[in-house]
Amino acid sequence: MKSSLTFHKLFVGLLVIYLLIPLVGTLLFSIAGKWDHTILPESYTMKWYIELFQDERFYDAFRRTLFLIVMSVGLSVVIMLPTIFIITVYFSKWEGLLQAAAMLPYGVPPIVGAVGLIKLYSAGPVQIAGTPWILIGAYFITILPFMYQGIRNSLRTLNAVQLVDAAELLGATKFQAFRTVVFPNIISGILVSTLLSVSLLFSEFAFANLLVGGRFETLQIYLSDKLNSSGHLTSAIVITYYSMILLLTGTVLKLTFRNKRNPVGSK
Amino acid sequence: MSYVTIEQVTKGYDNQLVLNNISLTLKKGEFATLLGQSGCGKSTLLRSIAGLEDVDVGRILIDGKDITDLSPRQREVGMVFQSYALFPNMNVFDNIAYGLKMKKVKNLKSKVKNMIDMVDLIGKEESYPHQLSGGQQQRVALARALVMEPKVLLLDEPLSALDAKIRKSLQKELKRIQKELDITTIFVTHDQEEAMTMSDRIFVMNKGQVVQSGSPSEIYTSPVNTFVAKFIGNYNVCNMEVFRKLVRTTELKGNEVAIRPEVLQLVSVGEDRLDLQGNWGIKGFIKDVSMAGNVLRYEVETEECAFHVDYLHHRGEMFEQGARVQILVPKKECIML
Numbered sequence: 001m002k003s004s005l006t007f008h009k010l011f012v013g014l015l016v017i018y019l020l021i022p023l024v025g026t027l028l029f030s031i032a033g034k035w036d037h038t039i040l041p042e043s044y045t046m047k048w049y050i051e052l053f054q055d056e057r058f059y060d061a062f063r064r065t066l067f068l069i070v071m072s073v074g075l076s077v078v079i080m081l082p083t084i085f086i087i088t089v090y091f092s093k094w095e096g097l098l099q100a101a102a103m104l105p106y107g108v109p110p111i112v113g114a115v116g117l118i119k120l121y122s123a124g125p126v127q128i129a130g131t132p133w134i135l136i137g138a139y140f141i142t143i144l145p146f147m148y149q150g151i152r153n154s155l156r157t158l159n160a161v162q163l164v165d166a167a168e169l170l171g172a173t174k175f176q177a178f179r180t181v182v183f184p185n186i187i188s189g190i191l192v193s194t195l196l197s198v199s200l201l202f203s204e205f206a207f208a209n210l211l212v213g214g215r216f217e218t219l220q221i222y223l224s225d226k227l228n229s230s231g232h233l234t235s236a237i238v239i240t241y242y243s244m245i246l247l248l249t250g251t252v253l254k255l256t257f258r259n260k261r262n263p264v265g266s267k
Numbered sequence: 268m269s270y271v272t273i274e275q276v277t278k279g280y281d282n283q284l285v286l287n288n289i290s291l292t293l294k295k296g297e298f299a300t301l302l303g304q305s306g307c308g309k310s311t312l313l314r315s316i317a318g319l320e321d322v323d324v325g326r327i328l329i330d331g332k333d334i335t336d337l338s339p340r341q342r343e344v345g346m347v348f349q350s351y352a353l354f355p356n357m358n359v360f361d362n363i364a365y366g367l368k369m370k371k372v373k374n375l376k377s378k379v380k381n382m383i384d385m386v387d388l389i390g391k392e393e394s395y396p397h398q399l400s401g402g403q404q405q406r407v408a409l410a411r412a413l414v415m416e417p418k419v420l421l422l423d424e425p426l427s428a429l430d431a432k433i434r435k436s437l438q439k440e441l442k443r444i445q446k447e448l449d450i451t452t453i454f455v456t457h458d459q460e461e462a463m464t465m466s467d468r469i470f471v472m473n474k475g476q477v478v479q480s481g482s483p484s485e486i487y488t489s490p491v492n493t494f495v496a497k498f499i500g501n502y503n504v505c506n507m508e509v510f511r512k513l514v515r516t517t518e519l520k521g522n523e524v525a526i527r528p529e530v531l532q533l534v535s536v537g538e539d540r541l542d543l544q545g546n547w548g549i550k551g552f553i554k555d556v557s558m559a560g561n562v563l564r565y566e567v568e569t570e571e572c573a574f575h576v577d578y579l580h581h582r583g584e585m586f587e588q589g590a591r592v593q594i595l596v597p598k599k600e601c602i603m604l
Contacts, residue, residue: 159350159352162348163352165317165346166346167354167365167369168338169317169339169412170340170365170366170369170411170415171370171415172365180365184356185354185356
């Protein structure tokens with residue numbers, strides 16, 4: 001028993017080291033002054049961070065990325081939540097079709113998707129190629145699988161169909177049933193899906209580069225540009241970006257945990 | 268005057284009839300049970316009454332009002348689901364108060380408190396569904412439906428997820444509350460014993476039809492066909508030709524004969540107190556003995572077929588496996604089908 005536990009601990013330890021080494025390396029490089037022929041940096045400095053935080057382009061890129069994410073994820077929640085709810089509860093026979101549609105983004109490589117989108121939206125009534133709107137549309141599709149799976153699983157676990165039936169028999173309208181019974185119980189599922197989508201979109205490069213490129217510089221495009229000038233600065237960007245994701249994850253998880261302890265609607 | 272009327276209700280899914288021309292009526296305050304095997308259509312009929320399923324043909328009336336095309340919220344029926352369907356984000360008080368809040372009822376607090384008192388949940392008002400036992404959750408679901416003072420209470424196998432002891436005590440409690448409020452109740456179950464214990468009237472369903480209706484005693488003692496006989500009372504159902512051969516008579520008519528296992532008697536072969544007055548005697552041997560608590564069940568093999576014989580379990584009175592016996596079949600207890 002003891003030896004098998006030791007093996008498990010060793011295995012998990014190795015995995016943690018394997019996952020952390022690149023991050024630790026990046027962190028060290030982002031605060032390294034001189035580091036070329038030693039195991040650890042010879043000197044440390046915060047000048048890369050100071051340089052980064054004094055660069056207006058970084059803030060602009062961050063604001064643009066945030067705008068794209070809030071728009072895409074917000075749009076996805078507003079459109080997909082009622083859609084998935086209606087399909088799951090009232091038109092379950094169409095569920096397969098929705099699932100297939102939601103999984104499509106996995107089957108289309110970003111390059112193929114981007115080329116198709118550019119071709120489609122360069123001419124005709126909706127000329128949005130090269131604008132952030134095309135990117136929002138593409139991001140909406142990119143995060144579809146996460147939003148769909150997360151929300152649908154929450155509805156299934158909840159047995160939403162029966163809860164809506166019960167609420168309706170007690171005098172609630174369909175909308176009241178959704179607002180007072182279903183939504184408060186799937187909010188943690190929505191938060192998890194949103195978090196996954198935000199993390200994915202923060203690090204999205206292919207669509208951003210191909211669809212808008214330098215015309216609407218996002219964080220990833222800024223990062224790619226800085227990669228050519230300074231490795232230290234790039235590391236500082238990556239660490240800043242990871243810290244933000246970590247902060248966001250922590251906040252959402254804390255919120256979810258609090259919701260579980262004190263369910264919504266409690267007195 | 269009937270209070271609930273189901274008129275020629277028919278419903279199908281994918282060209283298959285789930286409810287086949289069902290008609291039934293209930294009096295006010297009656298406790299009726301829809302009894303049948305899984306897939307017989309009993310839950311679909313209940314959900315049709317609740318408005319959770321549309322019917323293809325037919326009408327449903329409550330208190331003289333046609334509710335066939337009304338939405339569930341307009342029907343004034345209460346329902347307790349098999350899995351209770353309690354709202355996980357609300358505590359006991361809020362769950363029970365939910366319907367009253369939707370209807371913007373005044374004196375909400377006192378009504379909810381009275382109901383909590385009735386279902387014996389005092390002290391649990393602040394608890395959430397996941398903090399309650401199955402029995403307590405069932406009481407909350409019942410209180411939530413009853414507080415709305417529905418015209419008809421629908422119960423969809425509400426006791427099936429509970430263990431035997433709690434189930435028995437809740438059966439009694441449910442019946443007490445139903446009588447106290449004099450509320451017309453339709454109960455769905457596949458458990459014949461539960462149906463017998465609780466109902467004023469039973470509707471036995473098979474393949475989307477009501478095959479027999481009547482009081483528990485009528486249903487148990489006078490099954491109209493083989494299905495009811497086998498489903499309701501573990502009847503011995505024997506082919507008539509085989510039975511005639513066993514009892515050496517040509518008088519009997521019908522296709523099959525049904526005999527309850529508890530009316531049969533066993534005597535040892537050669538015993539001189541054998542009384543064949545009013546009985547037929549069939550020779551056989553004990554193939555198997557099983558015990559179900561207070562009942563001993565013998566499987567007696569005869570020349571042509573096997574019979575089940577139920578005896579109350581008295582100390583020391585037991586036939587051994589393999590013993591040669593004679594089964595006494597009371598002539599008046601044989602039901603020709």
